[in-house]
Amino acid sequence: MTPASTTTDTPVPTTTPASTTTDTSRHPSKYEDVFVYTIEERDNQGRSLLHVAYPVTEQEAINERMEGIAEAFIDEFRTVAAEQEAAYQKYLRETGEEAASFATHYVQHFDVAVADADLISVAVEQYRFRGGTTGSTDVTGYLFDREAGVELSLEDLFVEDTYLERLSALSRTELEQALQEEMQEFDFETESAREEWLAGRRSMLEDGTKPDPENFDGILFLEDGTLRIMFDRYQVAPGSEGIVSVDLAANDIADLLVPQMQHLLGVSPEAAATAVPSPTSTPSTTPDGGVQSRVDCTEVACVALTFDDGPSVYTDRLLDVLWSHEVPATFFVLGRSARIQPKTVARMAREGHEIGNHSWSHPNMQDLSDTVIREEICKTNKLVVQISGASPTHFRPPYGAYDEGVIDAARMPIILWSLDTLDWKDRDADLIAERMDQALAGMIILAHDIHDTTVAAIPTVIESLSSRGIHFVTMTDLVGPPGLVPGQVYHHGPAPR
Ligand code: ZN
Numbered sequence: 150m151t152p153a154s155t156t157t158d159t160p161v162p163t164t165t166p167a168s169t170t171t172d173t174s175r176h177p178s179k180y181e182d183v184f185v186y187t188i189e190e191r192d193n194q195g196r197s198l199l200h201v202a203y204p205v206t207e208q209e210a211i212n213e214r215m216e217g218i219a220e221a222f223i224d225e226f227r228t229v230a231a232e233q234e235a236a237y238q239k240y241l242r243e244t245g246e247e248a249a250s251f252a253t254h255y256v257q258h259f260d261v262a263v264a265d266a267d268l269i270s271v272a273v274e275q276y277r278f279r280g281g282t283t284g285s286t287d288v289t290g291y292l293f294d295r296e297a298g299v300e301l302s303l304e305d306l307f308v309e310d311t312y313l314e315r316l317s318a319l320s321r322t323e324l325e326q327a328l329q330e331e332m333q334e335f336d337f338e339t340e341s342a343r344e345e346w347l348a349g350r351r352s353m354l355e356d357g358t359k360p361d362p363e364n365f366d367g368i369l370f371l372e373d374g375t376l377r378i379m380f381d382r383y384q385v386a387p388g389s390e391g392i393v394s395v396d397l398a399a400n401d402i403a404d405l406l407v408p409q410m411q412h413l414l415g416v417s418p419e420a421a422a423t424a425v426p427s428p429t430s431t432p433s434t435t436p437d438g439g440v441q442s443r444v445d446c447t448e449v450a451c452v453a454l455t456f457d458d459g460p461s462v463y464t465d466r467l468l469d470v471l472w473s474h475e476v477p478a479t480f481f482v483l484g485r486s487a488r489i490q491p492k493t494v495a496r497m498a499r500e501g502h503e504i505g506n507h508s509w510s511h512p513n514m515q516d517l518s519d520t521v522i523r524e525e526i527c528k529t530n531k532l533v534v535q536i537s538g539a540s541p542t543h544f545r546p547p548y549g550a551y552d553e554g555v556i557d558a559a560r561m562p563i564i565l566w567s568l569d570t571l572d573w574k575d576r577d578a579d580l581i582a583e584r585m586d587q588a589l590a591g592m593i594i595l596a597h598d599i600h601d602t603t604v605a606a607i608p609t610v611i612e613s614l615s616s617r618g619i620h621f622v623t624m625t626d627l628v629g630p631p632g633l634v635p636g637q638v639y640h641h642g643p644a645p646r
Pocket of ligand 1: 507511
C-alpha cells in the first residue's frame with residue numbers, strides 16, 4: 150500500500166502507418182458438437198478493437214447464418230473504425246493532443262442455452278462503442294431446428310397471435326416486481342422524489358415491453374424449457390443495469406407453444422393446466438451487459454482481483470490484459486491519480502470494472518479528523534462520478550488502517566483483503582504470480598496497478614486460476630445479494646459449501 154508514484158501524461162503518439170493484426174481461433178465449447186470460433190482485430194495502435202465469437206455446429210445451414218451475423222458486425226466495425234480514425238487523425242493534426250474518445254470497440258459474445266439433438270438456442274450479444282462516453286449493447290436470440298437446419302421465428306413457436314400480449318403482460322409483472330424491490334434499496338428524500346423515480350422507470354418499462362415483435366427479439370430457451378426474454382440495454386431500464394432478462398417458467402407458456410415446440414422442449418400443456426402459477430424468475434443483469442447470468446459465488450468458486458493506488462502509466466496495459474481475458478476487476482483509485490488520468494478511469498468503467506475509493510491522497514485515515522476524512526473520500530467520489538458517471542460504491546482505507554471513527558466517517562462499505570501479494574515489496578512477476586496462485590474461493594486479492602511487475606504477472610494468474618475453475622468477479626458480485634453494506638468491513642466473500 151505504498152503511495153502512488155508520480156504519474157505523467159502519456160506522450161502524444163506519432164502517426165505511424167496503421168497495421169492491422171487479426172487472430173482467429175477455434176476451440177470446443179461446453180456443448181457437444183458446438184465449437185467457438187473467435188476473431189480478434191486490433192488496429193490504429195489499439196484504438197480499434199474487435200472481438201467476435203460465434204458458434205460453429207455440425208449443421209452447415211446454422212453455421213452460415215451465424216457467420217453472416219458475424220460478418221455484418223465485422224464490416225460495420227471496419228467502417229466505423231475507419232471513420233473514427235480519420236476523425237482522430239484530424240483532431241491530432243489540429244490540436245496536437247491525443248483523445249481516447251475516438252476509440253472503436255466492438256465485441257460480440259454468444260451464449261448457447263439449449264443444445265441437444267433437436268434444438269439449438271443461441272443468444273448473440275453485440276456491444277458497440279463508437280467514441281463518446283457510452284456504448285450500446287443489443288442482444289438477439291436465434292432458435293434452430295437442429296436436424297433440419299431451419300431457423301424458427303417467433304411466429305413459428307407460438308400458436309396464436311395473442312402470444313405477444315401474453316409475453317408483454319408476463320414480463321411487465323416480473324419487471325414491476327423487480328422495480329418495487331429496487332425501490333426499497335434507495336432512500337428518497339421526499340415522497341415526490343420517490344414517485345418521480347418510479348414514474349420514470351415505469352414508463353421506460355412499459356415502452357420497452359409493448360407487444361411488438363422487436364421488443365421480444367431476445368428470446369432464449371433454457372434446458373428446462375424456461376423461456377428467457379432478454380431486453381437490450383436501455384430497453385426497459387437505465388443503461389447502468391445492462392441487459393435485463395426475465396425468465397418465464399415453461400408451464401406458464403406451454404399452452405402458447407406449437408406442438409412441435411412443446412415436443413422439442415419437453416413441456417406439455419397438461420402440465421400447464423394443473424400447475425400452480427409460479428413466477429420463478431428474477432431479472433438478472435451483469436455490469437458489462439453480459440448475457441450469462443451473474444455468477445453465484447455461493448455456488449461456484451470466485452475471487453475478486455483488486456488493484457490499489459492507480460491509475461498509473463501501467464493501468465492501460467493491465468486493462469488490455471483484463472479485456473482480452475474478459476476478466477472483471479475492482480480498482481481502488483486515488484483521486485489525485487484519477488485527476489491526472491481520467492481517460493483510464495473512464496475506460497475502467499466502460500469495460501465493466503468496478504471502481505472503489507482509496508482516498509484522494511493516500512493518508513493514514515486514523516490520523517485525520519472526521520472532516521478531513523470526509524473531504525478525502527467525497528472529493529474522490531465526486532471526481533469519479535464526473536469521469537465515469539457512477540459513484541464508487543466502496544472504500545478501501547490506505548494501508549488498511551481504520552478504526553470506528555474511520556468507519557463512521559466513511560459511510561461506505563469498507564473493503565480489506567484476504568490475500569496480500571506484497572507486490573510493492575517484491576518487484577518480481579513470477580513471485581507475484583506464485584502468490585496469487587495460492588488464492589482460494591472467496592478471497593479478495595490485494596495488488597497494485599502502479600508496478601509493471603504486477604501487471605506482468607496477471608496473464609499467468611488468470612490462466613492458472615481459471616484452469617482450476619475459479620471465476621473472477623467484482624467486489625459487488627463476490628459479496629452477492631443483498632449487496633455491500635455501508636459501515637460493514639469485508640475481508641473476504643462467500644465460498645461454495
Ligand atoms: Zn494504497
